[in-house]
Amino acid sequence: MGKSKRNSPKPDSNRAQKLAARRAAQEAAAQAVTRPFEGLAAECDLVALREFVPSATATLKLSPNVAAKRAVTLATVLPGAVAALVRAGDEPTGFVGTQVQFQSADPAADLAAAILWTQSAAPGESLTTATVEGAPRLSEVLDPGAALDLTVHQDFNWWVPEGVTPDPQVAATIEQADQAIMPSARLELGADAVGAAWWVDAGEKAHIRWVRPEDEDQLMLALARLHAAGDLHLGEGSRFAGSFRTHGLLVPVFDLDREKHASEWEAPARAFDAKLRAALKSDTPLTSEERRSRDGLRSRQVTLR
Structure with missing residues (x-):
């Protein structure tokens, strides 16, 4: 017996168009380059x-x-x-x-x-x-x-x-x-600092979005170690807000006291970067508290593309 065509959508139907759009989106996602700018200093x-x-x-x-x-x-x-x-x-x-x-x-x-x-x-x-x-x-x-x-x-x-x-x-x-522009600035952190840290005044709050080049999983483990130690912040007037993934990189985000100028966050950011790089070098297994921190940080992570 041949297959029933009862569930086959008509070519011009809305369902057929939706299925075609879904397939196109899936094909585009499969072809997308995970880390397009890898290998460039910029x-x-x-x-x-x-x-x-x-x-x-x-x-x-x-x-x-x-x-x-x-x-x-x-x-x-x-x-x-x-x-x-x-x-x-x-x-x-x-x-x-x-x-x-x-x-x-x-x-x-x-x-x-x-x-x-x-x-x-x-x-x-x-x-x-x-x-x-x-x-x-x-x-x-x-x-x-x-x-x-x-x-x-x-x-x-x-x-x-x-x-x-x-x-x-x-x-x-x-x-x-x-x-539509929100005041923005790139923090000047010196040659030793890693990644690109960008400050923005979003109105009620200011933020730093720090694009990091490290492997996503390794960076998440390092952030979890700092979180468990109470060091996942940029000092007084700041708090870790979460992170998002984009173009194969992880971007930690910090909420800030907007009364401070962008340049006032440069010294705290340099200190945090040193702590983060030290945590990245650790190869000891995560403690139970660090594992809880990792799971909590992952639950607040958003993927942009």
Whole structure:
């Protein structure tokens, strides 16, 4: 006997569309690169710029393999959330965005393709979506050992070249974007500190979101050791709020007293980083209290992508 077709959805039915969308989402998840920026010295900052930093720019150091025609500036988001654009002027400059409207399963490939596009595009052109097929790895387009020399902005006035008066529509767009910005800063922790710690004033509270490059499981064990010892904080006026996972990295988050300036958290953050690195070196089995801490920390963990 043949199989019953009673449960087979009609091709144009809502159920068929939902099943097709579900399969597409599952296929995209299977193709997603777990840790796209791995191997780059700027990995932690690239993750931060892509996920939560509102307005920042950095001039990229391209690989000698790239026949560079013009300089390229990395940005959090460009007008219209496009992938890239080339700003006209005496010396045309390429801009590439990390927070884009359309993306593939590999954000590093998106960025590599967008950077290469800026080298051949004409001034005044913009790229809505990067074509990643055949694109080289990002580590072949950027200098993998170069950190980002970041400029953090508290507005989006950099969207318009200096000395240029924007038309009313552009000015209104910038004003609207500025209203959504929360004051942010990257903590300067010195060469010995690990990862990228970003401060933000979210209104009622301030936070530090610290993108760490260590293995997720090992970092969670180290955080559990500090929690059990009462050291999972950045000093007076702070508390551990939880963590989230994104692009293969774990990001601890701390709630802060917003009355303190971002720079006032740099010394406590350096002290915490030293404790955390010491905990990461420990290979002793977790105590029962540390295991309870680990389980509690995991229950408060969120996965973004």
